[in-house]
Amino acid sequence: MAVRIDETIGEVCHDACYATYEACTDACDSRICEMGCMTSYTDCFRSCPCYDFCPNGCEGCGNSICTCKSPETDNSHYIQCIHEGTHKLDDCFKTCTANSTCHETCLEDMRRESKMCPCMEDCPLGCPCEGAYDCQNYVTVMCQATSQPSAKDFSYAISTNGLLQNRRYYTSPLTTDSALPKGSQFLYKAGFSLLNGQIYVFGGVQDYQKIAIINECNIVETARKLNNAFDVEFGSLLTVPETTDKVVLCQGSSQKCESFNGVESVVIANTRNAHNSACMGLNQGQATIIAGHDSTNGTVETFELRHDQVERVEWDGNNVTSTSVINTHDAECFNPIVFETAPDQCQDFCSEDFCYDLGIAD
Numbered sequence: 001m002a003v004r005i006d007e008t009i010g011e012v013c014h015d016a017c018y019a020t021y022e023a024c025t026d027a028c029d030s031r032i033c034e035m036g037c038m039t040s041y042t043d044c045f046r047s048c049p050c051y052d053f054c055p056n057g058c059e060g061c062g063n064s065i066c067t068c069k070s071p072e073t074d075n076s077h078y079i080q081c082i083h084e085g086t087h088k089l090d091d092c093f094k095t096c097t098a099n100s101t102c103h104e105t106c107l108e109d110m111r112r113e114s115k116m117c118p119c120m121e122d123c124p125l126g127c128p129c130e131g132a133y134d135c136q137n138y139v140t141v142m143c144q145a146t147s148q149p150s151a152k153d154f155s156y157a158i159s160t161n162g163l164l165q166n167r168r169y170y171t172s173p174l175t176t177d178s179a180l181p182k183g184s185q186f187l188y189k190a191g192f193s194l195l196n197g198q199i200y201v202f203g204g205v206q207d208y209q210k211i212a213i214i215n216e217c218n219i220v221e222t223a224r225k226l227n228n229a230f231d232v233e234f235g236s237l238l239t240v241p242e243t244t245d246k247v248v249l250c251q252g253s254s255q256k257c258e259s260f261n262g263v264e265s266v267v268i269a270n271t272r273n274a275h276n277s278a279c280m281g282l283n284q285g286q287a288t289i290i291a292g293h294d295s296t297n298g299t300v301e302t303f304e305l306r307h308d309q310v311e312r313v314e315w316d317g318n319n320v321t322s323t324s325v326i327n328t329h330d331a332e333c334f335n336p337i338v339f340e341t342a343p344d345q346c347q348d349f350c351s352e353d354f355c356y357d358l359g360i361a362d
Contacts, residue, residue, distance in 0.1 A: 005069055007049075009066065009068065009069060010051060010054075012065065012124050013047075013048035013049060013051075013125060014045045016065075018041065020040075021041035024036075047063050048065070049063060049066060063125075064118075067118075067119070068119035068124070071118065071119040071126075076345070077117075080164075080343040083344075088113070092106035136161055138157050138158065138159055138160070138343045139157065139160065139341060140155070140168055140338070140339055140340075140346075141154070141156055141157075141310060141327075142170070142337040143155070145188075147188050154329065154333070157341055157346075160326070161312075162325075162327055164343070168346045170346060173219065185206065187206075187337065188206060190204030190212075191204075191232035191237045192337045193238065195261075196245055196262055199337075200213055200262075202226060202230050202232075203235070203249075204232070208226075208231060210225065211224040211225060211226060211260065214337075228258055231252075231253075234276050234277055235251050235253070236249075236278050236280035237280060238281065238282065238287050240282065240287050250280065252275055252276045252278060255272070255274050271289060275289045309328050311323055311324065311325050
């Protein structure tokens, strides 16, 4: 049965590739243009399930159309598109009086717009949907801004255009340090980095040497520990791509640094100067720390960034081409945890023991 479904999806994929090819050649005015259309068409259909690059159908196939086999469970953009459509339909119904024509118009608009969703008629291959649904990427933004739970805390997913935002829920370990006040928050002043597809959380006031991971909708403490205390308010960290990727962490308040490869943390060479509250970035593949408060290097400027906004930055590989603020918070948060996410991830998860949300009671 699965093979037949994959063959059907492969045919839909090929038909979509051919339709794009026809539209391309119709717009051509030269032989070179037509050859370009043919090349694109060939690359397109060869990537379809049951064709050259995906001979086993959707098994091991990276074509986005494979998420259209069961889009109601496998395609987060389809789910989000339908979710947005049903909300619009509900709002439309609420504006109608006792008028059946109004309700029929609302339904017709819903049917028309749903055709533009990923995996539907106007976007059969799934995202991206040219001229149809805007397949936005989503990021989760998470912060515990103080040592105690407060209204300053937040955890939400936001689309990269800033138009859609919803709460997200994660379980979090309780404090294990008896010297801290009861309820000290796990993420307060902790740093994070993405290593080999896994989000790692390092240090913070709750335990300055802890190493934790974010696993689905759970923040899980591991048995591993850092060699040095780490506090993201003063320290800086970065994932460095090498033969074996690793996270480099520097303490900031001192010259101590270490690296973590996902298995163990190793002390590495100290920096020449302490870089308190500095910025770490990649320069020709090497971790580079820039300035910081109390740095003895006076040749580099330090910029104070706004802590109460989320800003989107467009980058062309060499330069920043545009910036835009996509969300503003009621309270400041120093260095929140930010990672790419699915639009429907952890949106309705909440345990009986602990629920980390915005910190505001409903």
